[in-house]
Amino acid sequence: xxxxxxxxxxxxxxxxxxxxxxxxxxxxxxxxxxxxxxxxxxxxxxxxxxxxxxxxxxxxxxxxxxxxxxxxxxxxxxxxxxxxxxxxxxxxxxxxxxxxxxxxxxxxxxxxxxxxxxxxxxxxxxxxxxxxxxxxxxxxxxxxxxxxxxxxxxxxxxxxxxxxxxxxxxxxxxxxxxxxxxxxxxxxxxxxxxxxxxxxxxxxx
Numbered sequence: 645x646x647x648x649x650x651x652x653x654x655x656x657x658x659x660x661x662x663x664x665x666x667x668x669x670x671x672x673x674x675x676x677x678x679x680x681x682x683x684x685x686x687x688x689x690x691x692x693x694x695x696x697x698x699x700x701x702x703x704x705x706x707x708x709x710x711x712x713x714x715x716x717x718x719x720x721x722x723x724x725x726x727x728x729x730x731x732x733x734x735x736x737x738x739x740x741x742x743x744x745x746x747x748x749x750x751x752x753x754x755x756x757x758x759x760x761x762x763x764x765x766x767x768x769x770x771x772x773x774x775x776x777x778x779x780x781x782x783x784x785x786x787x788x789x790x791x792x793x794x795x796x797x798x799x800x801x802x803x804x805x806x807x808x809x810x811x812x813x814x815x816x817x818x819x820x821x822x823x824x825x826x827x828x829x830x831x832x833x834x835x836x837x838x839x840x841x842x843x844x845x846x847x848x849x
């Protein structure tokens with residue numbers, strides 16, 4: 645059967661619904677979709693972005709494969725020229741649900757503040773690995789052209805900015821557990837990551 649009155653015209657923007665007896669469910673009229681669904685013309689000028697997405701690092705959790713994140717993420721970003729690293733939350737393991745008492749938190753990282761520091765170091769070093777590869781390429785390309793980046797020059801600033809990936813992140817539920825104690829999540833992580841990146845850039849230039 646169809647969810648339409650007898651003689652009723654189906655609108656151009658609505659396929660109507662159809663009952664599939666074999667599946668015992670209602671669905672869109674797929675034949676109508678195949679005949680009528682079109683996409684608007686593509687714009688003439690397009691920009692394309694790519695990103696690597698990571699989530700649930702759970703810093704401090706004994707089962708988290710942090711070495712894999714630290715090694716593989718920059719490899720993928722370098723290989724595919726990815727400019728953006730996106731973190732979808734759960735940077736830390738946290739302390740709820742008796743994770744520490746159940747032996748699922750590394751003893752050295754039982755404090756959430758230390759978990760945030762560790763997460764900041766992880767993210768910072770991933771970004772720095774990508775940066776180091778790209779800035780070395782920029783410096784080599786400039787040398788091949790007989791140029792040299794001068795300290796504090798606009799050219800060097802532009803090379804640094806283009807070589808350092810963007811980092812976009814949100815707080816996940818594990819990160820936000822500390823909000824009940826009046827603590828804003830990931831401030832320590834961001835501070836530690838920033839210090840790591842600044843130190844790493846200064847050491848390479």
